[in-house]
Amino acid sequence: MGPRHTQGLLLLFLLGASSSTEAPEVQCFKNVSMYIEEKDYHAFTWTTENVETCDNVTFCQESILIIKAAGTKTAILATKGCIPATMEEIMYIQHTPPPGLVAVSYSSYCDKSVCNDKDRLNEFGNLQEIPVTPTVSPTLQCPTCVALGTCDSAPSLPCPQGATRCYEGRLEIAGGGIESSVEVKGCTALMGCRLMAGMLTVGPMLVKEICQNKPLTQTPKAESGATCLPILVWRLHLLLPLVLESLVHFS
Template identity: 60%
Template sequence: MGTPRIQHLLILLVLGISLLTSGLELYCQKGLSMTVEADPANMFNWTTEEVEICDKGALCQETILIIKAGTETAILATKGCIPEGEEAITIIQHSSSPGLIVTSYSNYCEDSFCNDKDSLSQLWEFSETTASTMSTTLHCPTCVALGTCFSAPSLPCPNGTTRCYQGKLEITGGGIESSVEVKGCTTTIGCRLMSGILAVGPMFVREVCPHQLLTQPRKTENGAICLPIPVWGLQLLLPLLLPSFIHFS
């Protein structure tokens, strides 16, 4: 008689432990989004009906990368479990107006369904550049696209911008594997649209820019003007310069 009672107690104990364990499971919203929007503040919907059960020690995460060029905005967003990290909310303005704008947001949290942001309305204020603030001298090809820009019209730049940018952001991680081509007006010098930050939540970003020729002549220490010449230019000049070198030698 004692043995069945002990077995029942053991079963109840196991059931109790399993109920406690299930109560500690972490549930996170799960989803991916990659899109280009003209009015993301009002049109982009970050809700998802998918749910993911995390492994022990994991956290929930929601991360978004926003790239605006002209009137178009590329959005790459991911939600789900993250195996490690610290609870934190991080917002970074990688490149700010005037010109190209790049902003990222990541939220690492420890409660079930805490990665529940559904829109961009509280994240980024999308401001339109009015015609009165546009430059009459600087124009740049302008576009942002997933993959490759098929059209990049030359548009007047906002006052305060100083140069044209052209590059690609290669993004992997968090379930995302994509590239974004970006062209437009900027104040950023060099290939630093991401301000040198390579990780955004679970996403890793590699910024790639074509080698661009300097547009301004530089002065040497003795005051002489040094004009930048590309390699193909040297190839054209060498046949003309060699006879002179041979003659003087």
């Protein structure tokens, strides 16, 4: 009886220890927003009370894609929820810089419950200040529009200084609860079907860029001697601020 009783207590202890080491459940805010701002995109808000429970080893995410054309509307596609991830990180990407069309995105992964709680653009770093070059005397005019689905009309507008061509394309976006397309027309200085600069993901969103029925299906590689497109990527692993803080503390 003694040995059996001891073995039973040991088994219960091991079971309790294994259950106590399981990763706690993570809950994340869950929301999808597909939005066309006709005036000031800074007015966009992203509040929600919807919460979902994630599987183990899953992070919370909040991701946003903004596409703006000078003198016209702004498309905002945003998603919050759970996502499988390996580490915390923040990524800001300027896909297409001015002059003309501007495309920027932000995504963040975090591992604390309801940590994906940003609700205004001024909390997303440089997304709140998308630079747009002023228009000048028209030497080039392009049909200009940004719309979910298709543009009902695309007025021909003068291009900003430095723009050299007209862009006409469509972004097909799927993932993170979003299933939509965005039609984009406007002035740009970039050549080819490069509004997203070859980046095909924004957080959980998969993005396929189509121009003249030719989809961009993979990130082009720069050949020797080729000029890289002006894409700005800021990727911040959340460990870095802690390291910098420690360096400051001990300096």
